[in-house]
Amino acid sequence: MASSVKNDTHGIPNLACYEATFDVTNNIWMSDNILENRAPLLAIQIAYNVIISRILHSLLRPLHIPLFVVQILTGFTLSGSFLGRYPVIFRSLYRENGILAVENYANMGIMYCVFLNGLEMNCDTLLRSSKKALIIAIAGIVTPMLLGACFLSLLHMCVNVKEPPSRGGVFSQAYLFWCLVASVTGFPVLARLLSELKILYTRLGKDALNAAILIDAYGWILLTLIIPFSTAGGNHLLSLFSTLLFIGFCFCVLRPILIPMIERRTRMEKWTNSKLLDVMAGVFICSYITDFLGTHHSVGAFVYGLILPTGKFADLMMVLLYDFATGIMAAVYFSGFGFRVNIELFLRDIHWPYLVLIIFLLASSKVLSSMIASFFFGMPIRDGLGIGLLLNTKGYMAVLLLNIAWNRTLVSPFTYTVSLIAVLTMTMLVSPLISVIYKPKFRFMQSQLRTVQKLRFGAEFRVVVCVHNSRQATGMIHVLEATNPSRMQPLHVSVLHLVELTRHGTALLVAQMENPTAAAATAAENHYGSQLEFDGIAKEFEHFINMYGAARFETAAVVSTYETIHEDIYNVTEEKRACLILLPFHKELTSDGSLEATIDAANSINENVLHQPPCSIGIFLNRGLCSLSQTNMRIVMVFIGGPDDREALSIAWRMAGHPGTHLNVVRLLVIGETASEQEESFHSDANGLLSTVMDNVMQKELDEEYIINFRHKGVHNNESIVYTEKEAEIATGEEIPMILNEIDKPGYDLYIVGQGSGKNYPSFSKLFAWCDNPELGVIGDIVASTSFGTHSSLLVVQQYMVGKKQRKPPRSCCHARKKKDADSIL
Known part of the structure; x- marks a missing residue:
């Protein structure tokens, strides 16, 4: 016998059993013919989820809806509230004898996604987090957890919901899962959202991303701790101790062995797709070990991704796996969540206004905590409100927790439905609300005359310098040197290393760094290419600043697609209140004296920046301009x-x-x-x-x-x-x-x-x-x-x-x- 998901007489998703036929003559599978009966059905399910999710994603792209939310909505189309009410359509795509195959395939998909999530995170960034980010993160964790328990109790009193009875402690576990879902933030999802909204390099984006990575790390830690105690039977303490021991082994023994080997091969450029796939064997091994020890298999996949080196190796892995893992395999996993939702049950309930109020209060807890925490650091109320809204962005962690609670019958079907609707609502409303509430250009309307001509005597000359390589940085320095920085007219330079977003992962942790020179260089290497290039740019400007005591600078990498990178330049310029942007001409001088284009997209970048800039623009063509110290x-x-x-x-x-x-x-x-x-x-x-x-x-x-x-x-x-x-x-x-x-x-x-x-x-x-x-x-x-x-x-x-x-x-x-x-x- 095996379990599947059905709807009861009230439309509530519930567990049911179905009969499975086992063929004893089949010595390999001990079941029916998989290739004949199950593989075609699985192929149809995969095709349906991928195609519908792509269509919905294209339609909802202007709203910046995350892909996993779209995939959940895809599953909702087959729920009892939509196409699932028609038996002919439903049974053509989902039948009881195919549930095991699709669940196994879906669980492999979430393993890949969680592995890539760990691969994108940087442990060093957690250790360098600022005090402000830590306070905002703690407030964003504690407040939703405390208020979440109150809201769950209110839900039980309003609609008379009873959690599954029986074994001791299940009621407290349901509270813990509910509160954890309310408090976690999806760091990778938020990073991509900030990049799409073009506020990643603003102060709001940096503060929100700093806090999000801490909250995400907290979620994984707490997930590792509570999973052993949510399992019926067994020695919970032994399971927890064994899992922590295995994680310690991965960081203290396995990581020091793997990193030098992988980085050496990466430097020698010996990676091929087949050899990168060999690395994936570790995902299955670590997932099996943590599942065997009594923890969820996703913990092992996440830890394995966390111990692998970032940088170019991570880029290669993301290019190889991201589209397949998130677009094809994960589509089946997340569609299962929408498949279990019955929205009619939610709306038919006479207490549905109270449910909407509970969802609103659940989202407002992070907003309130962020506004209070930001107030103590002297931040504007609008920034605190924006950070709170952004931290309501949910990701893989939230739905993974709901899935574990559902599979282990820790929450009732109705509570599960309300929780999933809350997750979807909070995540989908972040982008529209941020677009309405937080508009960076409106914050700087009081400073309209941002030109060199109107710069008063003695005011700091603030310049944003955009470069693609260290050679361009040298020419820009000679121009800045010629502007005559002095004690009476100090110079502030914000150096932007323009880097193309060449893969689908975030790799946007450079925005978190409080040390804009050394830390940013490390981030540029860890995520997007050569440290030598970035370090060369930083050293050139550091040498220039040492010559002129009246000048100061900060360096950061702006990572975006070349089609939209001008919007990031605008936001940094407004954030720094600069009065001049210096851009390199798209052609550079060659050894024979001619001008040749070195970066094809540089011309379009300059034209986009010139379209509607927030300050004056300067385009510099370098034909060997020398330093004033030489001539x-x-x-x-x-x-x-x-x-x-x-x-x-x-x-x-x-x-x-x-x-x-x-x-x-x-x-x-x-x-x-x-x-x-x-x-x-x-x-x-x-x-x-x-x-x-x-x-x-x-x-x-x-x-x-x-x-x-x-x-x-x-x-x-x-x-x-x-x-x-x-x-x-x-x-x-x-x-x-x-x-x-x-x-x-x-x-x-x-x-x-x-x-x-x-x-x-x-x-x-x-x-x-x-x-x-x-x-x-x-x-x-x-x-x-x-x-x-x-x-x-x-x-x-x-x-x-x-x-x-x-x-x-x-x-x-x-x-x-x-x-x-x-x-x-x-």
Whole structure:
């Protein structure tokens, strides 16, 4: 006889027995023909769960619903409240003689998921957790556990629910499981959610993730302790002691043996898919041992994943197993939870408003505890509310606890249903509520004028520097060195190492590190690639800071897909209240003097950042810019007019304060018919090349006012600054390269130009359509061109303005326009 899940007369999921036929002549399986009777049914069940879960996941993607929740909803479609009420449909997918096969397959799926969960966690991170994260985690554990027991008692009084009677202690175990489900937080699920919501690198995301990993670790510890005592019969203390002894053996003996072997093979790049699969044998061995000792098999799988090294090896394992484990095998496991739910029973109960209130109060316990804990650290109420909501995100641990309580009849079917609905409700509502309550951009609306031009004297110059490698970091340092940091004008640099999210795992623990230099470098190696690359970036900036006592920096890795990484850059910029973002140009200088693209996605990243940034932007093209400690820097700034040129002049003016810098400001005065057409073209800005709320007259007044201020305070007080004006009649745009060639004759180390230089002139607009690099603007594209012949580096500046958006025509449109013009000429 074997058990299966059926519905009683009231629709309540319950246990039932079915007959299984055993064939004594079958010496291998001692049952019926598995390949003929059970394998096809299992294949249909797997296909149904995978296909429906993928469809639902695509439909619910805008709400950022976790995959395991979608898989539970997939199982709900076959429950007695939906398709399960039709016997023909139900029996075509689920029959009693296939329950054992699907349960075995599902349990293997959860073993893989739990193993990957342990592989993603880092034990060192737990030991380095801050005091604030520890207090928030303790509050998020204790409060739900205390209030959870009260809510379960309230549930029993309101609806007269009776837990399964019989053996002693089962009632207290039901309370313990209920409270543990209410208090745990799914760390991997929360990390992915924070990444999708683009708040991972905000203070809210870091605090929530710090607390979540501690709560998740607490859940696994408590699960290991209570499982032996939830089993009927046997020596509970012996089972617990044996399990703890085995875990100690894994960490103290097995881990020191495995880590050097695996890391050596990883460094030598000798891993293949077949050899990685050999490592999976340990999952089954550890799972069998913990199950034999009286603990759940998932404990062994989790511990095995925890003792294996992170970093590149973890990346390889995640790439090999993640999609198959979570998308195919786990789909069958989690669908079983939804299969047992009967929502009609929940709604038909006359006390259902009380049940909704209980679920609400259960979720509010974490919110209340987080708000109280965050208050003592001086955090805003909104942050405390956001952390509490995020910590309500449930994961594998919560449903695993419910499954254990169900299988061991520790909770009634009705309590199980209410608990699962609470888990789903709390997890599904996190993303919409966070999107409404916590909007990072709204927190910084009071600081609109975040530009270098408006930076008052003596204020800290806060810059966010984005780099992909240490070579780019060297060039950025020379630019920062030229900005002349001093005691009167200190410099604060936030260095972001942009790393592509190349696998499905989280590996986002870098956000937890309180030591932004050394700890972040370790995190970058542990999770996403070369420590040498990250460590080289950190050492370059550390050497720069040692030279200038008035400068300080912090380094972090921003891990995201290249399509959305600009949103993380925005959030870090707002968090740091920076007034300038420095981006590397997507092409780098090669040994033969040409420019080649080294990172294909760098161009699209820059264009995305330029679209609607929270502050001013600078794109730097490095052609061998040297340090001021080695040579005097000669800078030329070409000024035509507009907010971008004023911002570029502000940066050049700041650089001119360094005693080793010589600045030449050349103002081009456009005369003739082109100048008379400027006002009309400015108002008919159909291509969106320059979007601003000011009219042309106001722009000219602002240009004149700033130039007069610059000449009065800058040129007259600094002999290293030279200001000249050059009149130019630009009719077709072909005159611009000739003018720039004349300016370039003395030779310069660095060009500084505005991204929008001359865009309000028709001739400049025509040239813009022919630019190979539209993000550099007309002047910047000419200087960056190899045909121009200069060896100078280039800094292109775009000023931040409220409501300003850069809407550039797609590159395909530019080439299409070029092709059309060429065809017309032919």
